[in-house]
Amino acid sequence: MAHDDDLRFAHVLADDADSQTLSRFRAADLKVDTKADLTPVTDADRATEEAIRRTLTRARPRDSIVGEEFGTDGYSSRRWVVDPIDGTKNYLRGVPVWATLIGLMVEDQVVAGVVSAPALNRRWWAARGTGAWTGRSLSSATRCRVSDVATLDDASLSYSELSEWEKHGLLPEFLELTRACWRTRAYGDFWSYMLVADGAVDIAMEPELALYDMAALVPIVEEAGGRFTGLHGEPGPHGGSAVATNGRLHDDVLAALEPAG
Template sequence: MAHDDDLRFAHVLADDADAQTLGRFRAADLKVDTKADHTPVSDADRATEEAIRRTLSRARPRDGIVGEEFGNEGYGARRWVIDPIDGTKNYVRGVPVWATLIGLMVEDEVVAGVVSAPALNRRWWAAKGTGAWTGRSLSSASRCRVSDVDKLGNASLSYSDLAEWEEHGRLDEFLDLTRACWRTRAYGDFWSYMLLADGAVDIAAEPELELYDMAALVPIVQEAGGRFTGLDGVPGPHSGDALATNGPLHDEVLARLQVH
């Protein structure tokens, strides 16, 4: 398929990232700073992104890079979108739910993505047209498929933070949605979307995200049979927020989250 080589290369990047992140996880001398947006950043975040950028500069010198810690680099149709540690708050507190996100965009479409969560001993990946997969490696994988739940009363919803919904003026709408669902849990960050791709969760939504938070997630959700849009209904990771569902529930959830 068109992006098989890119996907294999993304796994190489993820292998290198895993060595960096696991090596510093729960380290007694882990250095943690606070960024301008009041979120934490560790020396592991920075070192991991630097390592990925070095490999990209050697192996894919014509490709651009979008990274959480060091911004944009290069131009052109192809861009690698990197979040070195998604779930830094978990990482710095010793909670094992965090991952490196690696997405490849061609023009404005994400064509491949890898989510690597080494402390969970799990990885998820997808390329356009090849399905979504999970396992410990390319040679040890099983297919991801979303659920077939088609009623909100039977649906499981995952989110990250109630305060963000309040800050964005959608708390009432979001709480009404939670009341309509069978179950709600704040699994948070990448984990919500990977559980969706696994069929364990039916809805995942967040009201404030960056491109690097979402790019790698999009092809995995879509290739597992789900839908990924902004809260405006526009497909893909460009809206600054996210709604991912198994498909049958999407339009109803989207309508419920609109501000009245």
């Protein structure tokens, strides 16, 4: 397939990232700073992105890079979009739910993505047309498939922080949606979306996310048979927000989030 080599290369990047992140996880001397947006960043975040950038610059010099910690380098129709540690607050507290996100965009479409969560001993990946997979490595993998739940009252919904929904003026609509669902849990961050791809959760959503938070997730959810849009139906990672579902529930979820009146 067209992006098999890119996907294999993304796994190499993820292997390097895992070495960086695991070596600093629960380290007594982990250094934590506060960024301008008041979110935390660790020395591991920065070192991991720097390592990925070095390898990309050497192996894919014509491609551009978009990273959470160091912004954009280069101008190309091919962009590697990287979040070195998604779930930094978990990471710095010793909670094992965090991952490195690596996505490749060609023009405006994400064509490949890898999500590597080494403390969970799990990795998820997909390239366009090849399906979504999970396991410890390319050679030890099982296919990801979304659920076939068809109604909200049978659905499991995962989210991150209630305060974000309140900040965006959507807390009443969000709470009404949670009441319509069978089960709600705040698994949070990348994990919510990978659980959708796994078929363990039916809906995952957040009202504000950056491109680097979402790019790697999109092909995995979609190749598993699901849908991934913004709150207003914008395709893929382009809406500044995320709604991922098994597909069958998607229109109902978007309709429920429309502000009343």
